[in-house]
Amino acid sequence: MSYDVIYFWQGLKPHSICFLMNECSIICCPSSFLGYRRCLFLAEKVWHQFWPKGLPKNIQYPELPVTSILKGSAERYGDKVVLVYEGHSLTFRQLYEQSLQFANALRRKGIGKGDVVAIHMLNTPQYAIAYYGILFAGATFSPVNPLLPPHDLAYQLNDCGAKAVVTHELMAKAIQAVQLKTGLQFVVLTGESEAAGAKPV
Numbered sequence: 107m108s109y110d111v112i113y114f115w116q117g118l119k120p121h122s123i124c125f126l127m128n129e130c131s132i133i134c135c136p137s138s139f140l141g142y143r144r145c146l147f148l149a150e151k152v153w154h155q156f157w158p159k160g161l162p163k164n165i166q167y168p169e170l171p172v173t174s175i176l177k178g179s180a181e182r183y184g185d186k187v188v189l190v191y192e193g194h195s196l197t198f199r200q201l202y203e204q205s206l207q208f209a210n211a212l213r214r215k216g217i218g219k220g221d222v223v224a225i226h227m228l229n230t231p232q233y234a235i236a237y238y239g240i241l242f243a244g245a246t247f248s249p250v251n252p253l254l255p256p257h258d259l260a261y262q263l264n265d266c267g268a269k270a271v272v273t274h275e276l277m278a279k280a281i282q283a284v285q286l287k288t289g290l291q292f293v294v295l296t297g298e299s300e301a302a303g304a305k306p307v
Contacts, residue, residue, distance in 0.1 A: 173241050176202055189231050191301055196231050201238070208239030215270070215292060219244040222267050226250040226259075226281060227274035232296040236272040252277045260284040270294065 157163060179188075180202035189196040196204075217223060223240045225247065227233055240247045248266040250259065252274070259280055263271065264287075271290055273281045275297035285293065 171241070173205075173238060176205065176238055189234060191231050192298075194231075194301070196234075201231075201234060204235045205238035205242055208235055209242035212239060212243040212245065212270070217243050217245050217270060221245045221269045222248050224248045224250045224263060224266065224268040224271040225273075226252050226271050227277060227296070228252060230274065230296075230298075230301045232272070232274070232301060236294070236296075252280070254280075256280065256284050260287045263288040263290065272296065 154163060176198075180198045183198040185197045185199060187195045188198045188201050212223065217240075223236075223243075223245050225233060225236050225240075237247055248262075248268055250262055250268075250271070254262065263284065267289065269289065269291045270293065271281055272294040273296075275295060278293075278295055281290075281293055
């Protein structure tokens, strides 16, 4: 049997936690913030006896690619706003369409299945567009912290095998400083003007 672990503060009754956490087989009770006093190994999910009638004990998620979820959301919600940034908004449809545009741009640059594209920027609309675009292109997305020092930045880009990176004009110098030490084939640059205009990267 495989076990999951759930920690809860001393004083809470086990069935109170079990009522909420239905997939736990080990419950650990910390005696203080310094450590854990003991673990109760539960062979059976005894909390099911407290479960409300009609409430599913498990959630079944459809096995779909993330891109299908965005496509479905664009069809269902269309012109409803999905992102707001600096007073400018982006709808579900715009996010979907601009993600496809970016995916096509990546494909034209030779990016496809098995390739890794890193995103090295702040939380802007372009981040979401690039993220979905990478997946639509069949590539693998790798997030890179824009605050990494040069050595760590180069290490991560090499470690994930990134062929391309999407970066923001505010932190592009960091990529420029390490580009020759990595396997990057090209860099996609975006900026605040594109975020304000809700344009694709």
